[in-house]
Amino acid sequence: MNFLAHFFLSGTDEPLMAGNFLGDYLNNQQVAALPDAVQEGVRLHRQIDSFTDQHPLVRKGVRRMYGRHSKYATVLIDIFYDYLLTVNWAGFAAEPLPDFAQRAYRALEKHLHLMPEPVRSYVPQMIADDWLQKYGTYDGIAYTLKRMGGRMSRPELMDGALDTLRQQLPELNQEFQVFFPQVMDFVGLPKP
Known part of the structure; x- marks a missing residue:
């Protein structure tokens, strides 16, 4: 899952949120500090x-996208699940x-002072552009995909990703509605 889901699954604990955000950016030596x-x-x-990578419903969604998006299918499902979290927000959160x-x-x-560069340098832009709420719109997803494409070795595999979301939305949403309560249970997060 992407930023929004990781923040959400941290509950109300701010240091936990910060660490959950940093999970992909640090090696074990940096974590120990x-x-x-x-x-x-x-x-x-x-x-x-x-948990997510091994879940059968997540794998099912990845397999559907793999033919078109190859190794980036797993990245896309993470982004698409943040989109689905925003559109289904009221079913999972009281806030x-x-x-x-x-x-x-x-x-x-x-917790900005704990973050390595370049993470520290893009967090202010993330906040200013309100990335978390932008996940709830197609324009926001397109923005996210464009931003990520610049860091990928084969950005052409992301072509048509927004069309994939639109085409597979019913199946993805159905899978998400089953998966997300399970990951909430996994981390011990109560449902509203």
Whole structure:
């Protein structure tokens, strides 16, 4: 899953949120230098990723996209699941999404000093552009895909990704509605 889901699955614990955000950006030596509460967030991130990558419904969605998007199918499903989380937000959270996004951004700002470059340099842009709420629109997904394409070895495999989301939305949403409560249970997050 992408940023929004990782923040959400951290509950209300700000150091956990910061560590969960950093999970993909740090090696084990860097993690060991963090405060214990932030280290726990990194561990949570990695546990969530492992649970997600092994889940049969997630794998089913990846297989549907693999022919068109190859190795980036797993990246796309992470992004698409953040989209689905935003459109289904009220079913999973009592806190309104705008309030949650601001709380997540505050957690990042409080822990910015712990972040390595280049992460530290793009967090202010993430906050200014409100990436977390943008996941809930096709334009926001297109923006995310464009931003990510610049860092990929084969960006052409991302071509047509927004069309894939539109075409597979019913199946993806049905799978997400089953999967997401299970990952919430996995991390011990209560449902509203």
